[in-house]
Amino acid sequence: MVDQDMAEDFERLVELIGGTEDIKSVLNAITTxxxxxxxxxxxxxxECAVTLRRRKHTATIGGSSDTAVVLDRIEQTLGDGPCVDALETGVPVLLGDVDSDPRWPEYRKALAAAGIASALGVPMKLQDDAGAVLDFFAPASGLFSERAVSEAVRFADMAGMALRLAIRIASADQRAEHLKAAMDTRTAIDVACGIIMAQNQCSKDQAFEVLRRASNTRNQKLNDLAQSLVDRFTGPQPTAAYFED
Structure with missing residues (x-):
């Protein structure tokens, strides 16, 4: 039954982040x-916030509320707290009661001032050079029971899978955009060379050299110049591919 519940929650989480546009939006969805x-x-x-670490640099990226984000950023600034320890050790770290727990005195003061009585840091597995941790905040002590911690770990495992999927999708989209931009650039230059070849009865290398010289003379990027030539030639009134040095 637990596995079925986890599968259903994972499906809901993937659906929830499916329409997001960037990783920050994904993390906001995860913390909510x-x-x-x-x-x-x-x-x-x-309340919940999430911290990412990459190459030993940490940053609070998202949260279910402004308060959660601020409290997580305070912890990162202090460099001390359950979230920081969870990120370092890779295991959940509980601050059960800000009034009685002797650890992290400065951070406990900040939590108490914000009306938070207990906190829980739960790490998420990402790639080898990256990590993340969910930072939960409760208004009373004793709420993060053994069952609650187990549920938080279960969710963190599921969220880690969803986040890794989102990162891979974002990386793939970025690579696709770069590839399309490169292909568009190459296409414009190739078409422009074809126009010059047709009008000047020259080879492709010679046409490219004409285009390159014009780019240098005009101090204009090669692709921009090529695209302007293509636009002029394919417009309603085609003009000759003539460049003044």
Whole structure:
């Protein structure tokens, strides 16, 4: 039953992030879902933020609320807290009660001032050179029970899979955009060379040299010059491919 619930939650999470445009939006969606999941588990409103680490640099990227983002950024600035420890150790770290736990005194003061009584950091597995951690915040102590921590770990495992998928999709889209841009550039130059070849009865190398010289003379990018030639030639009144040095 647990595996079925996890599969259903993973499907919902993938659907939720499917329409997002960038990784930050994905992380905001993940933290919103995480906060809702832990709220259902504890019966009390829980907030969540997420921190990413890449090549030893960390940054708070998203959160279910402005308060969660601010509290997570305070922790990153201090370099001390359950989220930081979870990111370093790779295991969940619980701050059960800000009044009685002796660890992280400065961060506990910040949490108490914001009305937060307990916090939980749960790491997510990403790539070899990257990591992430979910930082949960509760208004009362004792809410992050053994069951709640297990639920948070379950969600973090699921969210880590979804985030890795989102990163791969974003990377693939970026590579596709770069490839399309390169192909568009090459196409414009090839077409422009073809126009020059047809009008000057010259070879492709000679046509490219004409285009290159014109680019240098005009101090204009080769692709921009090629595209302007193509646009002039394919417009309503084609003109000769003549460049003044």
């Amino acid at each position: 879902f995480a906060a809702a999941t832990m709220t259902d588990t504890t019966g009390t409103s829980i």
